[in-house]
Amino acid sequence: MVIQTKLIEELPVSNELGEGIQWRGSDQTVWWTDILGCTLYRLEWPTKKLTSYEMPEPLGSFAFTDSHEVIIAGFATGFAFYDLEKRALQWLHRLKFLTGEGRLNDGRADRQGRFWCGSMMARPDVETHASGRLFSVDSELILTSHLEGINISNGLCWSPDGQIMYFADSLPGKIYQFDFNTADGSLANKRIFAEALEGGSPDGATVDAAGNVWSAHWGLGKVICFDIMGDIVAEVSIPTSQPSCVAFGGKNLDLLFVTSAKEGMLEKQLADEPSAGNVFVYETSVTGLIEPRYCTSQRVR
Secondary structure: OOOOEEEEEEEOOOOOEEEEEEEEOOOOEEEEEEOOOOEEEEEEOOOOOEEEEEOOOOEEEEEEEOOOOEEEEEEOOEEEEEEOOOOEEEEEEEOOOOOOEEEEEEEEEOOOOOEEEEEEEOOOOOOOOOOEEEEEEOOOOOEEEEEEEEOEEEEEEEOOOOOEEEEEEOOOOEEEEEEEOOOOOOEEEEEEEEEOOOOOEEEEEEEOOOOOEEEEEEOOOEEEEEOOOOOEEEEEEOOOOOEEEEEEEOOOOOEEEEEEEOOOOOHHHHHHOOOOOOEEEEEEOOOOOOOOOEOOOOOOO
């Protein structure tokens, strides 16, 4: 099957580092974070009414919860519940960072309701020892560290049946597969699923209903779609060079939302790429999956 995509909307939000985009079907809204702008966005679709929420510190990633106004957040320094209506912060775990480890970055909920989030190096460099880690927070609020030796945690997503986890380390440009134990969240049998195309780094990702992996390729100006064997089956050209994350949404889950960033761009590059930092919406010939929520047995204040 040939996968078709068509750009239908560009949202001029000019984010410094747009990331973590997700669709919430219960109220037909799309959400994302501008990490460096310390702002969470909520967009009503298709009316395009935009609401922004100032965050207490850089928000790397988040997941929805059973409480409509509360998210679980991977802030720069740790994990917390955040009540958007009350602007109330409830810290769950503040992290003690390892040498060179900078902040929390990409994350999302798995299909069983745990929240996962990985950290990144303060100054990512192939010559520097990588000390980033990948964590999860379960329904009992227990924090577990699963992986170490990461440069830039990115691209977390799961196969439709939840039994394969995908994870990217952006600096070496590799997307990995793991066997995922849905009962306890443990990982096994790490292997390379795909490698970034020349000139790009794998960033945020999602999986469609057929199991294809859609990966934003930072620096390349494309979203790459890999089939379950890791072969490229589609490429989506983005109007700027730094696409950062993707999500399926819309009433029929057939719209692809793509965040981007203008972080690190020089004045000339910004002039050449006026769309940098905007959010793009594509019609597609495929459908996505409902975004999982974080589920907790604990009381959310």
